[in-house]
Amino acid sequence: MIKIHNTLTKKLEEFIPIEPGKVKMYVCGPTVYNYIHIGNARPAIFFDTVRRYFEYRDYKVIYVQNFTDVDDKMIEKANAEGVTVKDIADKYIGAYLEDTKKINLKEEGMIRPKATDHIKEMIKSIKILVNKGYAYESNGDVYFDVEKYKEHYGELSGQKIKALKAGARVETSDIKKSSVDFALWKTAKEGELSWESPWGKGRPGWHIECSAMSKKYLGASFDIHGGGQDLIFPHHENEIAQSKCSYGGDYARYWIHNGYINIKGEKMSKSKGNFFLLREILEDYEGKVVRFFMLSSHYRKPIDFSDKELEMAKSAIKRIENSMLAMLEKMDTKISDEGSDGLELKTVLxxxxRRFVEAMDDDFNTAQAIGVLFELIKEVNKFMEQKLNNSGGKVLKDVYTFIKTTLIEVLGVEIVVEKQIKNLTIELTELLKQIEIENPLGENTGNSTVELIEFLIEKRKMAKKERNFALSDEIRDKMAEIGVKIKDGREKTTWTI
Ligand SMILES: [Zn+2]
Structure with a gap:
């Protein structure tokens, strides 16, 4: 049973889909006037993981994430650069797709509507609101009349109309009936990008986009609406008001919001200037590191972003990969399929x-799910140390498959162990050539990294015995260069990759 912390009810609730076996979800996407920063990467990664988890649990997921490709900031940027709003949108949608590909967002089947392709649907929604008396036209603008929805306005965010009015800079204006009313349609200024409408030339307000597009792709009632915490008010509150008043239905049943990113203990924000672009980070770190870092904390908690944290994520991935490399080798070469030595590990697996599913079922607790994987890795490492040359190959294979499936398919952390082991074999073969030692396996080295490593360790031992320290050091250093660390123990030499 999957449980979700619903922002709307502030409770942990059992997830019951509208249609059995199907999840319809909508996640607010970026306004494409700049490269995305890591604050945008967090919801992208988290909600992609939610989608992946539902699919892992055999749900069919309809996932919609929009692009806001027209708004004030975009118009400003286009004017500043002397290009069209579409030029700006095309450029940054391209950049978004490029960046998010590196953090492994599952594109397959994802619906990515652009606001400008849905102006007709938005005008239709606004017309319904005007006709039903929930909205009014004023000087070519159209506003939502919050007073008409006052019983329910604030249910998501907890905002009170009275307090909002008191906090507003201008109590009333000639244009709006009330300071809390928000724009559904804005009249166009001279030369601005605009569309024809019953209220004259103009463009849609931001909130109506998501209401119109979610209606089109998911219907008047759908399961999950997601986004960053900063979108709860006014964006999501207003989406609910518009959608419920125009189309009836529940709108979204479960609201999920991810927490902020902190830099040195302070909330990251554009206005403070303390933000990092995702592509800057991706110059120094692989996408899987960023992804693993984001998922290492619970999505509702704020996370501290720093190089130190990313380094920690990087070495955590390395630990997993090392263990998997060892498993990959040992499951075929060192451990036979018979016997009962793997039983204990099988129980642990x-x-x-079970615990992985429990963690993810509990409001997508990825941090705990990752913890489960690490405990398993600790056990499997112990097993590989102690039970070498014994039975248990089958269970090792099962552990490997489980870690690979959960890490790659569910958490989306793209580890590439098989590729790595192939590269390492090539590098070891090359190393043998360099030090002019004949390859014991000939040309056909296949998947025998461990054999090559052990052969080289043996060669080094012999070189030491013959007091050829130049060669023994060279072997050690060159192996270290390609990532095989040799450690001389009192009784024997061990190695790690
Ligand atoms: Zn939205």
């Missing part, structure tokens, strides 16, 4: 499988 079964419990890990």
């Amino acid at each position: 079964e419990s890990s499988k």
Whole structure:
């Protein structure tokens, strides 16, 4: 049973889809006037993980994430650069797709509507609101009349109309009936990008976009609406008001919001200037590191972003990969399929499988799910140390498959162990050539990294015995260069990759 912390009810609730076996979800996407910063990357990664988890649990997911490709900031930028709003949108949608590909967002089947392709749907929604008396026209603008929805306005965000009015800079204006009313349609200024409408030339307000597009792709009632915490008010509050008043229905049943990103203990924000672009970070770190970092904390908690944290994520991934590399080798070469030595590990694996699902079922607790994987890795490492040359190959294979599936498919952290091991074999073969030692396996080295490593360690031992320290050091240093660390113990030499 999947449980979700619903922002609307402030409770942890059992997830019951509208249609059995199907999840319809809408996530607010970026306004495409700049490269995305890591604050935008957090919801992108988290909600992609939610989607992946539902699919892992055999749900069919309809996932919609929009692009806001017209608004004040975009018009400003286009004017400043002397290009069209569309030029700006095309450029930054391209950049968004390029950046998010690196953090492994599942594009397959994702619906990515652009606001400007849905102006007709937005005008239709606004017309319904005007006809039903929930909205009014004023000087070519159209506003939502919050007073008409006052019983329910604030249910999501907890905002009170009275307090909002008191806090407004201008109590009333000639244009709006009330300071809390928000724009559904804005009249166009001279030369501005605009569309024809019953209220003259203009463009839609931001909130109506998501109401119109979610209606089109998901219907008047759908399961999940997601976004960053900063969107709860006014954006999501207003979406609910518009959608419920125009089309009836529940709008979204479960509201999920992810927490902020902190830099040195302070909330990251554009206005403070303390933000990092995702592409800047991706110059130094692989996408899987960013992804793993984001998922290492619970999505509702703020996360501290720093190089230190990313380094920690990087070494955590390395630990997993090292263990998986060892598993990959040992499951075929060192451990036979018979016997009962793997039984204990099998029990651990079964419990890990159960606890992984429990963690993810509990409001998508990715931090805990990752913890489960690490406990399993600790156990499997112990097993590989102690039970070498014994049975248990089958269970090792099962552990490997489970970690790979959960990490890659569910958490989307793209580890590439198989590729790595192939590269390492190539590098080891190359190393043998460099130090002019004949390859014991000939040309056909296949998947025998461990054999090559052990052969080289043996060669080094012999070189030491013959007091050829130049060669023994060279072997050690060159192996370290390609990522194989040799450690001389009292009784034997061990290695890690
Ligand atoms: Zn939205």
